[in-house]
Amino acid sequence: MEGVYLNKSHQSIVATLKLLKHFRTFLQSKCDFMIDPYSDWHRDKLDKEQAQRKLIWLINMAINRKAGIPDYLGRKDSDDYQRNLKHDYWSLVNKLTKRITIRSFNLPEMNKRFGHLLYVEEYESDGLIHVDFK
Numbered sequence: 253m254e255g256v257y258l259n260k261s262h263q264s265i266v267a268t269l270k271l272l273k274h275f276r277t278f279l280q281s282k283c284d285f286m287i288d289p290y291s292d293w294h295r296d297k298l299d300k301e302q303a304q305r306k307l308i309w310l311i312n313m314a315i316n317r318k319a320g321i322p323d324y325l326g327r328k329d330s331d332d333y334q335r336n337l338k339h340d341y342w343s344l345v346n347k348l349t350k351r352i353t354i355r356s357f358n359l360p361e362m363n364k365r366f367g368h369l370l371y372v373e374e375y376e377s378d379g380l381i382h383v384d385f386k
Contacts, residue, residue, distance in 0.1 A: 268314060275307040333359070344369070 271289065278286045279300060286303060288296040298306065313323060327333060336358035344366060346352040353371035357363045363370070 272307070272310060272314070275303055275310065278303055279307065337362075 274289065285297045285299055288298045288306070290306075317323070340357040340359055340362040343352075343354050343357065344362070347354050347369055354369065355371055357366065357370075
């Protein structure tokens with residue numbers, strides 16, 4: 253037996269199978285919505301179409317793991333990126349609604365797109381602070 257499951261405990265393999273069974277049971281039921289088990293504390297709801305797409309994604313992931321292909325999350329799927337994006341979003345909202353100054357964003361994409369809204373202090377040779385917005 254090869255692949256990622258070789259080094260996994262029996263308990264983690266059973267948990268994966270239970271998750272797949274959970275989605276299949278929902279799809280065969282008369283219920284309209286289910287709570288997404290991946291939604292953490294948000295408790296997002298999934299309808300049948302969304303659950304079907306998620307089940308297909310889970311099956312593909314299980315096949316890839318069995319073949320030895322590790323899970324790959326893109327840069328924008330990481331928790332740090334999402335946390336920084338949320339922080340930058342609220343900084344931008346506060347700038348536009350409450351006129352709070354922002355010195356920089358956490359993400360380079362936000363600095364590039366909204367850099368003109370950032371607060372900049374420029375020190376001149378005469379010792380005075382010249383405030384400027386980019």
